[in-house]
Amino acid sequence: MASVVGLLEERELAARERVEELREVADWVLAELAEAETAWHEWLIARQRVGEVLSGPRPGQDEAGPGAGESFGPEPATNAPAEVPLPRAARSGSIVPVWRPALSMDALAPHYQRILATLTEQASGGKPVMSCQEITAVLGLEPVPASVEGVRSKMKRLADRGWADEPTPGRFTLAAGPAGGS
Numbered sequence: 001m002a003s004v005v006g007l008l009e010e011r012e013l014a015a016r017e018r019v020e021e022l023r024e025v026a027d028w029v030l031a032e033l034a035e036a037e038t039a040w041h042e043w044l045i046a047r048q049r050v051g052e053v054l055s056g057p058r059p060g061q062d063e064a065g066p067g068a069g070e071s072f073g074p075e076p077a078t079n080a081p082a083e084v085p086l087p088r089a090a091r092s093g094s095i096v097p098v099w100r101p102a103l104s105m106d107a108l109a110p111h112y113q114r115i116l117a118t119l120t121e122q123a124s125g126g127k128p129v130m131s132c133q134e135i136t137a138v139l140g141l142e143p144v145p146a147s148v149e150g151v152r153s154k155m156k157r158l159a160d161r162g163w164a165d166e167p168t169p170g171r172f173t174l175a176a177g178p179a180g181g182s
Contacts, residue, residue, distance in 0.1 A: 012080070019126060026162070029088060099162035099177055102151045108163070115154055115169065119174040128175045 097107055105113050116136050122130055132152040133143060141147040155172045158164040165175045 004041045027157070030095050030157075031160065033095065038098060080160065096157050096161045096163070099175065101177065105178070112154060112158060112163075114152065116174065116178065119164065119172065123174055129167060131171050135172070 015055060015072055030047060053143055080155045098111060105116055115135060119130065132148050132155060136148050136151045159172065162175055163178050164172050166172050
């Protein structure tokens with residue numbers, strides 16, 4: 001007959017494996033979503049650029065100047081940048097977008113912003129690489145496994161999306177792009 005503790009351990013192991021499977025699926029879905037959003041934004045930029053080319057005046061030609069009513073095909077784009085919608089400020093529970101120069105930490109949920117601010121603070125204090133336990137302590141969270149694993153999950157997601165780097169397993173630093181203030 002199996003012991004009660006042994007039965008509990010079996011069920012705990014099964015539950016933990018299920019959580020890990022679901023995390024992998026969630027990470028995959030979020031990565032796919034990030035790729036789809038990137039593709040969507042690229043198509044939006046392309047459409048806006050074509051619109052600029054087709055509607056802008058030709059260089060060196062006034063609207064009332066010679067040939068004002070004539071059309072000679074598509075017109076070159078003006079120097080005005082295309083307006084690309086940037087993600088709104090994030091709310092709690094939102095996804096982590098892939099880092100790009102146009103994004104600031106405001107695009108992240110508050111928990112992620114606190115983590116990146118901690119990494120920035122510690123890097124300026126001479127400690128550029130931190131473990132999840134250290135980050136958990138600096139954030140003022142209890143150093144219990146649940147808190148450390150929560151921070152580890154967030155750090156992995158930040159690293160996967162280009163906001164942070166993991167130079168050695170379990171140790172994280174601010175990525176070069178976000179660290180540069182872009």
